[in-house]
Amino acid sequence: MAVLVCGGAGYIGSFCVRELKKAGYxxxxxxxxxxxxxxxxxxxxxxxxxxxxxxxxxQVFSNYNIEGVIHFAAFALVGESMKTPxxxxxxxxxxxxxxxxxxxxxxxxxxxxxxxCAVYGETTQIPINEETAVNPxxxxxxxxxxxxxxxxxxxIAYGTKSVCLRYFNAAGAAEDGSIGEDHLLETHLIPLxxxxxxxxxxxxxxxxxxxxxxxxxxxxxxIHVKDLAGAHVKALNYLTGGGNSQVLNLGTGKxxxxxxxxxxxxxxxxxxxxxxxxxxxxxxxxxxVASCEKAKNVLGWEAAYSGIETILSDAWLWHxxxxxxxxxxxxxxxx
Numbered sequence: 323m324a325v326l327v328c329g330g331a332g333y334i335g336s337f338c339v340r341e342l343k344k345a346g347y348x349x350x351x352x353x354x355x356x357x358x359x360x361x362x363x364x365x366x367x368x369x370x371x372x373x374x375x376x377x378x379x380x381q382v383f384s385n386y387n388i389e390g391v392i393h394f395a396a397f398a399l400v401g402e403s404m405k406t407p408x409x410x411x412x413x414x415x416x417x418x419x420x421x422x423x424x425x426x427x428x429x430x431x432x433x434x435x436x437x438x439c440a441v442y443g444e445t446t447q448i449p450i451n452e453e454t455a456v457n458p459x460x461x462x463x464x465x466x467x468x469x470x471x472x473x474x475x476x477x478i479a480y481g482t483k484s485v486c487l488r489y490f491n492a493a494g495a496a497e498d499g500s501i502g503e504d505h506l507l508e509t510h511l512i513p514l515x516x517x518x519x520x521x522x523x524x525x526x527x528x529x530x531x532x533x534x535x536x537x538x539x540x541x542x543x544x545i546h547v548k549d550l551a552g553a554h555v556k557a558l559n560y561l562t563g564g565g566n567s568q569v570l571n572l573g574t575g576k577x578x579x580x581x582x583x584x585x586x587x588x589x590x591x592x593x594x595x596x597x598x599x600x601x602x603x604x605x606x607x608x609x610x611v612a613s614c615e616k617a618k619n620v621l622g623w624e625a626a627y628s629g630i631e632t633i634l635s636d637a638w639l640w641h642x643x644x645x646x647x648x649x650x651x652x653x654x655x656x657x
Contacts, residue, residue, distance in 0.1 A: 573612025
């Protein structure tokens with residue numbers, strides 16, 4: 323069975339194609355390489371293209387016997403989305419519409435969609451389950467929710483089955499240090515912490531120290547990227563086995579604050595990591611922690627690698643041995 327992995331050269335996508343290969347799937351990676359990296363998918367079929375390029379996308383479905391799609395391709399920066407909503411709606415929503423149009427022409431009926439906990443926005447319900455009210459507080463989260471809703475209507479109209487996976491905070495790297503996180507514009511906490519540890523930045527900026535949390539900094543649920551990748555394989559198996567459309571959280575059920583992450587990273591690296599506290603970042607909720615009971619019940623999935631020490635140790639091996647990432651700095655629309 324051939325699987326089309328859109329955005330497969332990106333951070334999470336590059337882990338997913340490896341897990342798919344282990345499970346016996348053939349992977350066709352489709353990526354515009356604005357965020358992803360060729361070297362992250364060495365050994366896989368890579369087609370350079372954008373979801374807005376309908377003709378090229380259609381050719382992929384014509385040239386390969388695609389039986390399922392995994393869709394990572396999206397712009398994913400909360401702050402940027404607040405400033406450029408048109409960019410986010412065009413790419414994240416219009417790109418997905420194009421993708422599903424080509425799927426329908428090729429009679430491909432299974433899609434795994436990379437959604438986000440940002441669909442929940444600011445909520446007082448912790449942990450967050452799939453029945454928690456959705457109220458995105460930034461265009462990034464709103465576009466992801468719009469795609470979820472679009473896919474629901476596609477199920478009703480065309481019988482297209484989807485599993486929408488609402489990630490919490492993806493983190494970590496391969497345990498052997500071979501692949502990891504490398505964004506041109508880095509906004510994720512762990513890489514920013516390790517830039518300081520490596521002497522590439524003077525200090526890390528913490529956005530807000532006055533949240534209603536024990537230490538005043540934001541709390542997030544960090545999940546190892548390898549656990550995320552494994553969930554996609556289980557979701558694909560579920561759909562190809564005749565499963566119905568689902569929306570599922572992927573996290574650990576445990577929250578860690580920004581300051582706790584910095585202190586844990588100090589122990590892993592043995593280095594001082596200076597920081598300062600600046601103004602809150604627009605669109606950031608105080609706390610996001612997942613309930614993952616539904617994913618366990620539907621997919622038989624649980625996070626297995628997502629202890630903070632494991633996440634930070636794997637990430638440190640990657641960043642300390644690849645201080646310049648992949649070395650190409652050619653980044654994708656991949657999350």
